Amino acid sequence: MSLFSRSFVATALLALSCSAAQAASLDEVQKAGVLKVCTPGDYKPFSFALPDGSFEGLDVDLVASLAASLGVKPQFVKTSWAKLMDDFTGGACDIAVGGISVTLERQKRAWFSVPYMVNGKTPLVRCADVSRYQTVAAIDQAGVKVVANPGGSNERFARANFKTAQLTIHTDNITIFNEVLSGRADVFVTESAETLVQQKLNPGLCAVNPDKPLQYGEMAYLLPRGDTLTKAYVDQWLHLIRAQGDYQRITAKWLN
Structure with a gap:
């Protein structure tokens, strides 16, 4: 076998291995029946922790829709902005929500879904x-x-x-x-x-001029780095809830 052939086979096997691991990640969520969701819970209107330990907000409603599409229940994991990335990359949750701005520093450690809001x-x-x-x-x-x-x-x-x-x-x-x-x-x-x-x-x-922010910004959900299956699923879910009007209904509830 030539060096090129061996390299091609090795690459293909690695891709299959990664795909299997990524598929298992989404499968494990469904098998467990729970989608673990990290959120700081101190950021209205996106996510806010209530005295009884529950959460409310725009992202809380949206991620409940995501969990329902998988046939599972959301389980919220309280974090803080200072600990968010460490908790997420440390495996405390499957997804992180709550008004998270897309930044290159965060992108180095995790993946983002497609942006669901422009918000500078x-x-x-x-x-x-x-x-x-x-x-x-x-x-x-x-x-x-x-x-x-x-x-x-x-x-x-x-x-x-x-x-x-x-x-x-x-x-x-x-x-x-x-x-x-x-x-x-x-x-x-x-x-x-x-x-x-x-x-x-x-x-x-x-x-002050909320329609003309000082700096352009986007919000998205944190996803596991390298998990292409989960990212594809979340991105497609976001696309469909926009197309079907569920996204507009939920955002109108919290922003209007």
Whole structure:
């Protein structure tokens, strides 16, 4: 057998081996009857942990649809933005959801589904200050107090763009909005969808140009790296729920 033939056979066997492993990954979910879902659960409207231990939100409803399509139940695994990638790559769950921004750093360690939402970085400020904080340059000024939550793309955006403003990392993503309302902070930059929800929940806070974000962004689901079967299935499921109108119905419930 020639060197080329041996190489071709080895490659084919490796592909078959990988396909079998990937098929088993999806099969194991169905055999177990459970889809394990990592989520921080502190990010309205995508995923929010309730006092009784259950979760609600746009991604919670969507992943319930995904689980139903597989004939299994979703089982949510609480994580944090700082621990998300370690928990996911460590095998704590089969998929991760909850308003996860697509980043190249995350792509190095896992795969993403096709994006299900375009959702860029948008300032959330006191309503009286909307005209003051229209751009990154306007925010990055001495005396401006910026707040960010740790471990995710919000912190990375803040550290990359705000070198002159005073930056504080606030560890509780649920109470971070009170920092701006109270005046302890002036600006919180997060995804536009969150700013739209939080300005409704917190009178006095306003999103700054949510239809024209400071930075383009996409949201997608984290999937196991190298598992082509799972990625193909999730991508096709997303395509079908869009085509059939289920995606629009669920997003309208949480965003309108």
